[in-house]
Amino acid sequence: MPRRHLHVPPTTEATPLRAALRELRTSLDVPEAFPADVLAEAEAAARAPRLPDEDATDIRFFTIDPPTSTDLDQAMHLSRRKGGGYRVRYAIADVAAFVTPGGALDNEAHARVVTLYFPDEKVPLHPPLLSEGAASLLPDQDVPALLWTIDLDADGRRTEIDVRRALVRSRAKLDYDGVQKAIDGGTAEEPLALLKDIGLLREQQEIERGGISLNVPEQEIVERDGHYALAYRAPLPADAWNAQISLLTGTAAADLMLGYGTGVLRTLPAAPDGAVGRLRRAATALRVDWPHHVPYADLLRALDPREPRHAAFLQECTTLLRGAGYTVFTDGELPDPRVHAAVAAPYTHCTAPLRRLVDRYTGELCLAAVANEQAPEWVRAALPELPKEMADGTRRANTVERECVDIVEAALLRDRVGEVFDAIVVDVKEHEPAVGTVYLEDPAVVARIEGGTADLPLGERLRVKLTQADPGAAKVLFAPE
Secondary structure, three states, rough: OOOOOOOOOOOOOHHHHHHHHHEEEEEOOOOOOOOOHHHEEEEEEEHHHOOOOOOOOOOOOOOOOOOOOOOOEEEEEEEEEOOEEEEEEEEEHHHHHHHOOOHHHHHHHHHOOOOOEEEOOOOOOOHHHHHHHHHHEOOOOEEEEEEEEEEEOOOOOOOEEEEEEEEEEEEEEHHHHHHHHHHHOOOOHHHHHHHHHHHHHHHHHHHHOOOOOOOEEEEEEEEOEEEEEEEEEOOHHHHHHHHHHHHHHHHHHHHHHHHHOOEEEEEEEEOOOHHHHHHHHHHOOOOOOOOOOOHHHHHHHHHOOOOOHHHHHHHHHHHHHHOEEEEEEOOOOOOOOOOOOOOOOOOOOOOOOOOOOHHHHHHHHHHHHHHOOOHHHHHHHHHHHHHHHHHEEEEEHHHHHHHHHHHHHHHHHHHOOOEEEEEEEEEEEEEEEEEEEEEEEEOOEEEOOOOOOOOOOOEEEEEEEEEEOOOOEEEEEEOOO
């Protein structure tokens, strides 16, 4: 899912930004409208999905998503257990109830792999009448789901796992700001109020196992005095608590599949010493205090993403997450390594099947593991090709995000070429010390700098002049003033 939520307000006006985004979709061979046979199959599936035997519509689920989201993969209900501890019920959209293996919908999903997010539109994995309609966990509609029940002890440690098919009904569509205000103001009812309690306990479990969560500020488009600008949004505590529920389910699913002997893991090797050394140099340059006895994970938890130097360092830390992939194992031959280095535990993707192909397969494997049955043939047949499919789809999604940021930055700054801004030098090219990267707090831009004669002062503030910005033609570029 995208880390940077850039959204262009709707308009029918033809603008250089929209033209550049159209050209980007063409150059990346992004899928266009769904073929007629795919839409016909989706319409039939929406009218008559494969419904589960179990009815769990009495559980008062709620969703937490950005306000404009309608492709809702997950809904939760949180409660206390008699005798102590907690129960997490997590409903995940059951895409397999709508998609027939080998059919037109299935083939199209394998071609698309993931939902692609552009500032002016999204290119969905499944037709919107499913992903934003019949299969989405929208409030007040009965939807087939994979219902996870995960019991925790009083310290937030997992004690029991169950997953089964059930019909569910969400009662409320909540957003992060509203959730944070309700919890902070003491007005949240217990199922929602427990998000903080369980989230904090799971964060402590993450600390104990040595895992990390990067609270990187997001770039977003905001309106100021009738004009649009770029700003940073620092994640709220509610973002992190919600992420811990998804992470809890992903680690539970990984453990189920490892015990079952067949599955798909999301793996990430440990960062090489050179990469950590580079981060230490970046910390020194940005004057981020990192004593040698303090582990990397502890440092990240102490940073404030609202502070510009910390935000710049957190951006640098994302380099340690490169190299993540999908690892398939079968017939009890467990992979080595099998741990996601950032999670510090086995982990898989299973909570976003409306937007990511692999999650449909991990869900089916977990159902088979709990039932102690053989996974469906269509699942086992697809496993060998899934890592490559996901790698290709993820690569395209990352390219889309990166190029969209460049285009939006250029579009919003195109009339400010020649202006001077305050910036921090966050990176210097190894053999070209006059070339590097600057971090601007306002506007929220991270861009290349070149054209000076002196070495760039890594970690120092610098006045920089915008020398180019043209969406679709020239990325944002600065020069020392």
